[in-house]
Amino acid sequence: MRPVLLIRPAPARRFPGCKNHQVVPANVHDFFAASAGVAGTLIGLLFVAISVASGRLRAEVDGQVHRIRAVAALTAFTNSLSVSLFSLIPGAIGPTAISVAATGLAFILASLLSLVRLRQVRWTIVRDALFLVGLAVTFVIQLIEGIDIINAQAGNSGAVDDIAILVVICFLLGIARSWELIGGPSIGIGHEVAALVRAHQASAGDPQEGPAPPAPPAAPDAGSAER
Numbered sequence: 001m002r003p004v005l006l007i008r009p010a011p012a013r014r015f016p017g018c019k020n021h022q023v024v025p026a027n028v029h030d031f032f033a034a035s036a037g038v039a040g041t042l043i044g045l046l047f048v049a050i051s052v053a054s055g056r057l058r059a060e061v062d063g064q065v066h067r068i069r070a071v072a073a074l075t076a077f078t079n080s081l082s083v084s085l086f087s088l089i090p091g092a093i094g095p096t097a098i099s100v101a102a103t104g105l106a107f108i109l110a111s112l113l114s115l116v117r118l119r120q121v122r123w124t125i126v127r128d129a130l131f132l133v134g135l136a137v138t139f140v141i142q143l144i145e146g147i148d149i150i151n152a153q154a155g156n157s158g159a160v161d162d163i164a165i166l167v168v169i170c171f172l173l174g175i176a177r178s179w180e181l182i183g184g185p186s187i188g189i190g191h192e193v194a195a196l197v198r199a200h201q202a203s204a205g206d207p208q209e210g211p212a213p214p215a216p217p218a219a220p221d222a223g224s225a226e227r
Contacts, residue, residue: 024087028164032087035167039081042174046073049182056183064118065128068111069181072135075104076174079139080167087160097146097163101139108136135173142166 024032049070050057056066079100086096111132115125141162148159180186 024093024160028160029088031164032084032167035080035164035171036084036088038171039077039084042171042178043074043077043081046070046077046174046178049178053182056181064114065125066181068114068128068132069177071107072111072132073174073177073181075107076135076170076177079104079142080170080174083142083163083167087163093160093163094146094149097142097149101143101146104139105136105143108132108139131173131177138166138169138173 053066053070057063057070059066082100083093083097087093112129115129115132118125145159145162145166149163152159
């Protein structure tokens, strides 16, 4: 009787520190592949915008604010690019989401300290600070979702779907920062309503001007009176 040769299947490749060794679900795999291409294109356009706004970036007064806007847009786009690319590698989306989120939070902290260093209280700086806080909230949520992906069981795609939504949010935030970097026009409902109220108050405060009084009659000429 001839011996039977048993062939055991090769063990599945495991990624250290990650319990979910599968790729992202099929319903978002194509989304991340397309997002990687979009992020690369937007980063290229951002470099063009930075070259156009190079004079504003070198300004001494408002240059720091514009530099923060440029780096914030680059951080948002880089976050989307990194997460989208590494999501195509099995088991890599969780650690990538955590690492890039931590890097983004470090940049936001440095930017907020830079705005405090300017010691200028203006609506522009307050608006940039609020934007940075919103970006920080996005990175915190991504950090939490990345931890959930590492600790979740295989097949749990809820955290991956949330990160896909955060990728879209980073796209929108980066586009908004790029538009302000090049000095694009901004027409907001709040700004227009406030301007309308100020114009109405200014017109109401002006004194009402009546019709001009008639001119007095001209005095007779002395020479003509003697005649």
